[in-house]
Amino acid sequence: MRKAPRQQRSQVMVNTILEAATRVLAQRGWANFKTNEVAEVAGISIGSLYQYFPDKLGLAEEIRKRHLSAVLAALSNSAHGEAATTLELRVTRLIDGVIAVHAVDQALHRVLLKEVPFVTVANGEEFEREYQGRYRELIAVSAGAIPNASDEVAARVLAAAVEGVVHAAARHGELKSALLKRELAHLVIAYLRVRA
């Protein structure tokens, strides 16, 4: 962001811009994300937009930053309710969390992760690592005894598999299907059991 918004008026403006930009980005995709339209939707002038954001990409990155924070927060919350005693319960909770994340604004999520370029590769990978953390925990818990060398790979496999399934479901509007959720849980649990 170009300048820190000090006054209250500025804070409002930045939020207005970000909200409008989020809407436009989700609706149109990165390729058709136009700064002038953002300003129009936000009801402000294009000049004001550029007072707070260095350029188009900077604006989108700020949106992504906030969105991914929210995603990780939501995932964390879904984990730390009452202590989950059974593996089934743990897995169900994780899946619920992931689904919840995609349910909020799947289009935005998709655009932010697949279309908006990552200027720094590291930036995207940092989120990925944090994101996979939950799966690593799951594997650590389910593995009866000693940590295995393949645990790291297993966490990545699990994360990618769940992501793949939830993304596909989101694309088809099946995010709320109980049947699908059950099958996905089976998949995860079966894998964890086999590894134990």
Added chain:
Amino acid sequence: MRKAPRQQRSQVMVNTILEAATRVLAQRGWANFKTNEVAEVAGISIGSLYQYFPDKLGLAEEIRKRHLSAVLAALSNSAHGEAATTLELRVTRLIDGVIAVHAVDQALHRVLLKEVPFVTVANGEEFEREYQGRYRELIAVSAGAIPNASDEVAARVLAAAVEGVVHAAARHGELKSALLKRELAHLVIAYLRVRA
């Protein structure tokens, strides 16, 4: 495509264009896919390009159509070697096939499926159904007895999970990791066993 190329000369031209376009699309991505560059790379005039393709998107869609056909064919081939007797072997073969598909030109594959817009949703779904066929077979074979109502969902879950894992691997250049392949196989087999 704008017109069916009847004559041989035209056929050659269409192929030339498609090859050049494929190269450009894979290299530059959809956002930087420029018709003028395609014509230049193909060594023909931009006018000729528009003789055979209605617009930029039409050109990309033709590329996708051909690519997806090739993908399905490759997948089919990987299935019908010598009769696969064990479940492990079947699964390994399927995974090998999927990996092979992504290995050939992962950049192109990615662009075609994630960036180039689907004008008709149906268009993408048709391929998806066919693609899931292999997974349906797997479930049918592994299920000991009677077909279950959840088989259809299971196939979709399995397809999406494998896709997710392989895509993620491709993105990180780990497509050839034997360890990853093994874990992915475990995931699939564990799931199939649990369902049986």
Added chain:
Amino acid sequence: MRKAPRQQRSQVMVNTILEAATRVLAQRGWANFKTNEVAEVAGISIGSLYQYFPDKLGLAEEIRKRHLSAVLAALSNSAHGEAATTLELRVTRLIDGVIAVHAVDQALHRVLLKEVPFVTVANGEEFEREYQGRYRELIAVSAGAIPNASDEVAARVLAAAVEGVVHAAARHGELKSALLKRELAHLVIAYLRVRA
């Protein structure tokens, strides 16, 4: 220039653009030199302009290149009429040449040399050296015998002095004043005589 104009049509277009751009540049100055106005004045589309010139500066530089060539040519011509026997005649001719150069389009000349940035410093200096060549000749001829170490500096002084006077005259519309011309000639000759 972006692409070499092969066809006759292109040649015409390039000339049309350059003529319009020259007019606009002379009239408005570099700061208000707008590519869209050039296109409008030329009666062509802005796209066509960018087909032949890489950017605004490239266009201006092409104009400068051609103008400076014309300047040097004019100066050369003014030198090589009948053999000038007397020093007075030589000096008069050189001054006439310089005045003629500025008389054609003094505004353009000014803009091109003082406003349009020189991307490469060398570029401007090359012209300057060639331009000073005439003065170096003059000094060589007028010096009776041995070349002096200060000849080079003297040429620069002479060139800059004549330039300064003619520029100032141009600015005040006195380029045709015979009186001024005579005084300038006296200045030059006096200096040459003193050095001899």
Added chain:
Amino acid sequence: MRKAPRQQRSQVMVNTILEAATRVLAQRGWANFKTNEVAEVAGISIGSLYQYFPDKLGLAEEIRKRHLSAVLAALSNSAHGEAATTLELRVTRLIDGVIAVHAVDQALHRVLLKEVPFVTVANGEEFEREYQGRYRELIAVSAGAIPNASDEVAARVLAAAVEGVVHAAARHGELKSALLKRELAHLVIAYLRVRA
């Protein structure tokens, strides 16, 4: 200027602005002279700047006005030291003065005279006349007897010639070359002698 600053506080503000603007103008040139940067450098708000100056050009003109006054003052000073008895001494002093003027801040001088537009032509000419005064004196002194009709023109020629040489020298960073200074003095003296 928009309003005469009566109070002391205002005087300070105006000076602060002008100093900052001078620095920015010299550093960036007229084309990149931005009012917002001036305000920032001055440590005041852009609103305050517009309280005292009607617009960007007005600000630059005020700077020019003050600079040219300083130039004339410096030139006057250089003339009225101890009485200069010989012509050589007089000429040397004048040249020293002109060089000194350009040496102080040649970038600013250049920008102010060549880039910042003169809204009224008269504005520039007034300075020019005063500036030429010193040369008129020189001619008057050196001419043995009766004033000549061409004296006025000669003064202009001399002024423009010296200006041209010093400007060129400044552009090439040769303002301190003793050799150049000597040759310039020879030029001036030779001319004055011839006219006597």
Added chain:
DNA sequence: CATGAATGAGCGTTCATTCAT
């Protein structure tokens, strides 16, 4: 008076597409 957030006309440039040759 001072502030600085807000404005918006307008710039340079791109690139999908057309159509005269």
Added chain:
DNA sequence: GATGAATGAACGCTCATTCAT
């Protein structure tokens, strides 16, 4: 059919200037 010069709407972004606080 083939060509490629020509088109022009549309984009991202700047910066002189205003005016509510």
